[in-house]
Amino acid sequence: MSAVEATVEATREPVRRRRMAPSTRLLRSELRLIGGRRRNQAGLAVLAAVPILMAVVVRFFSSGPGENDGPNFLSSVTANGLFVPLAALGVEVAMFLPLAMSMLAGDSIAGEANIGTLRYLLTVPVDRTRLLAVKYASLCIGALWGVAAVVVPGAIVGLALFGAGPLPTLSGTQLTFGEGLWRVLLVSLYLSAGLAAFAAIGLFISTLTEQPIGAAIAAMIVNIVAWILDQVPQLDWLHPWLFMHDWLSFADLMRDPIHWANLTHGLWIDLAYAVVFWLLAWARFSGKDVTS
Amino acid sequence: MTQLTEERADARDPAPDPRGPGAGAPDGTLAVHTSGLTKRFHHQTAVDSIDLAVPRGAVYGFLGPNGSGKTTTIRMLLGLVQPTAGSRTVLGMPIPQQANEALHRVGSLVEGPAFHPYLSGRANLARLDAADLLADPRTARARIDAALERVGLMAAAGKRYRAYSLGMRQRLAIAAALLQPRDLLVLDEPTNGLDPQGTREVRSLIGSLASDGTTVFVSSHLLAEVEQICTHLGVMREGRLVAQGTVAQVQEAGQRLLRLETPQPQAAVGVLEGLGVREVTVHGEVVRGIPESLEGEQVVAALVHAGVGVRAFAVASPSLEDLFVALTGEGFDVSG
Numbered sequence: 001m002s003a004v005e006a007t008v009e010a011t012r013e014p015v016r017r018r019r020m021a022p023s024t025r026l027l028r029s030e031l032r033l034i035g036g037r038r039r040n041q042a043g044l045a046v047l048a049a050v051p052i053l054m055a056v057v058v059r060f061f062s063s064g065p066g067e068n069d070g071p072n073f074l075s076s077v078t079a080n081g082l083f084v085p086l087a088a089l090g091v092e093v094a095m096f097l098p099l100a101m102s103m104l105a106g107d108s109i110a111g112e113a114n115i116g117t118l119r120y121l122l123t124v125p126v127d128r129t130r131l132l133a134v135k136y137a138s139l140c141i142g143a144l145w146g147v148a149a150v151v152v153p154g155a156i157v158g159l160a161l162f163g164a165g166p167l168p169t170l171s172g173t174q175l176t177f178g179e180g181l182w183r184v185l186l187v188s189l190y191l192s193a194g195l196a197a198f199a200a201i202g203l204f205i206s207t208l209t210e211q212p213i214g215a216a217i218a219a220m221i222v223n224i225v226a227w228i229l230d231q232v233p234q235l236d237w238l239h240p241w242l243f244m245h246d247w248l249s250f251a252d253l254m255r256d257p258i259h260w261a262n263l264t265h266g267l268w269i270d271l272a273y274a275v276v277f278w279l280l281a282w283a284r285f286s287g288k289d290v291t292s
Numbered sequence: 293m294t295q296l297t298e299e300r301a302d303a304r305d306p307a308p309d310p311r312g313p314g315a316g317a318p319d320g321t322l323a324v325h326t327s328g329l330t331k332r333f334h335h336q337t338a339v340d341s342i343d344l345a346v347p348r349g350a351v352y353g354f355l356g357p358n359g360s361g362k363t364t365t366i367r368m369l370l371g372l373v374q375p376t377a378g379s380r381t382v383l384g385m386p387i388p389q390q391a392n393e394a395l396h397r398v399g400s401l402v403e404g405p406a407f408h409p410y411l412s413g414r415a416n417l418a419r420l421d422a423a424d425l426l427a428d429p430r431t432a433r434a435r436i437d438a439a440l441e442r443v444g445l446m447a448a449a450g451k452r453y454r455a456y457s458l459g460m461r462q463r464l465a466i467a468a469a470l471l472q473p474r475d476l477l478v479l480d481e482p483t484n485g486l487d488p489q490g491t492r493e494v495r496s497l498i499g500s501l502a503s504d505g506t507t508v509f510v511s512s513h514l515l516a517e518v519e520q521i522c523t524h525l526g527v528m529r530e531g532r533l534v535a536q537g538t539v540a541q542v543q544e545a546g547q548r549l550l551r552l553e554t555p556q557p558q559a560a561v562g563v564l565e566g567l568g569v570r571e572v573t574v575h576g577e578v579v580r581g582i583p584e585s586l587e588g589e590q591v592v593a594a595l596v597h598a599g600v601g602v603r604a605f606a607v608a609s610p611s612l613e614d615l616f617v618a619l620t621g622e623g624f625d626v627s628g
Contacts, residue, residue, distance in 0.1 A: 023425055023429075026423045029418070029419045029423065033408065033411075033419065036411075038410070115409070116403075116404070116406025117406050117407060119367075119403075119406065120407075120465075120468065121423055123395055123402065124420055124423045125371070125395035125396065126424075127392055289373040290367070290372040291367065291372075
């Protein structure tokens with residue numbers, strides 16, 4: 001027995017000396033897991049295909065821009081290549097980007113529970129709060145990736161087909177090309193924040209089930225219902241509180257000067273949704289029996 | 293048989309037995325200790341107030357049929373499932389209060405292997421290592437290789453987990469449990485899905501880990517898989533711990549059985565019952581019963597005195613296997 005205890009002491013000692021420093025290893029592992037998955041790579045390719053398709057169609061087939069409910073950047077595409085990513089974001093923000101987010105978020109906890117890896121992560125051990133924080137951080141980075149997958153190829157193809165010049169704003173003034181790039185970056189960050197808020201809803205749903213596809217579909221239904229509710233005039237009191245209500249206000253970043261009112265409101269709503277749904281996810285997950 | 297079970301259940305003792313390695317020791321020298329540990333799912337009681345005592349350094353065989361509550365107990369020990377009642381300590385630390393500290397010292401295999409199918413075996417281990425805040429990233433590569441080597445998976449380390457056979461998956465799960473030096477290994481059915489050769493290898497692996505001083509808590513529904521390597525046994529039946537102690541203690545607790553061959557079985561039954569032998573049964577010329585504290589020579593003398601011919605006579609302790617069957621109920625039935 002004393003020999004056993006000696007071994008025990010010897011092996012425990014280095015552990016005590018090492019401090020539990022914050023480490024990004026799990027987050028990096030998480031990002032590799034997301035980024036390495038074929039399904040997600042295919043999803044990014046689809047997101048990237050839309051602006052390319054739009055630019056090619058406008059450049060080679062279009063006789064004139066059609067009608068569009070959202071901010072109509074498509075009609076300005078021929079004026080400056082940077083309008084390609086903006087037009088593509090306007091098209092993808094309601095369905096494609098939330099769909100991509102739903103898939104990632106649905107997978108986050110339910111995916112691990114479904115294949116049983118959740119129990120092995122938790123017994124490593126990974127603190128449950130830490131796991132939820134890392135999962136959410138990876139979803140936020142995933143939102144950035146998703147938007148970048150639209151904006152970067154869109155900008156490259158747009159600039160190649162339509163050239164880079166001064167950027168006409170929605171207010172009628174002109175921005176320098178550098179200022180235009182900066183505005184496009186702000187639009188990307190703004191929409192990423194919106195998607196990250198939506199991802200918190202997805203994360204919460206993902207803690208409710210062991211079926212990742214079910215969680216993704218449920219998140220997507222939440223998104224669709226929100227867009228429908230936003231169209232019902234009788235519910236106008238509700239509209240400012242819908243998580244996606246201010247997403248299309250990203251167009252305000254293309255005014256001169258920038259029209260901040262809706263954007264700031266949108267960012268506060270994003271923050272509120274992120275905090276509330278992350279806490280709901282935590283409340284659900286922290287004491288949950290993991291029987292998968 | 294029922295009576296036997298109940299007696300064992302009453303006789304269970306939360307404190308370590310004087311004859312065990314944890315002799316008279318305080319809680320700290322128990323690798324696993326639970327008291328009144330209970331889990332109810334809705335209306336079903338999966339684990340019913342069990343008091344486990346696993347001494348440090350023991351190889352503890354946690355036996356019971358499928359569905360008897362072994363895996364739920366293990367999940368509670370590892371903090372995956374919240375008990376309905378009762379308390380648990382692992383390596384002297386209460387769960388869940390000190391779960392993070394305790395679980396670093398515990399390698400576990402719970403209800404079969406589970407990994408990301410599209411990652412290689414090595415990448416799967418790297419992910420688990422990355423999740424460990426106490427793991428040193430500089431030694432990760434070496435530790436992962438050592439673990440893979442130990443379970444004989446080096447050659448298949450780069451293959452996708454999806455392509456692994458069941459046996460390889462099981463080995464990978466054991467490798468994951470060996471990524472760090474451990475004080476306690478909790479292995480739930482570690483030989484499931486392994487061929488006889490693989491089963492032998494896992495058994496010898498457990499043996500070598502135990503000889504390094506690691507406490508091993510190994511569950512199985514097959515006594516034969518673990519009886520050669522265990523120093524201690526705990527037997528579960530329908531959520532209750534019906535026997536616990538060193539192998540010898542558990543075996544001694546089994547009641548001795550009397551077996552008599554005689555040409556006059558009916559006369560023998562009268563004599564035996566007169567002596568106080570319980571549960572006397574007759575099959576042809578063979579009479580069986582439970583002699584309680586009676587000595588064999590007393591019984592034979594009484595039989596001869598009554599003019600009953602004795603062709604063969606024996607009083608013996610049941611084999612561990614007979615005892616296991618007696619404690620856990622019949623054969624293939626799934627409890628609960």
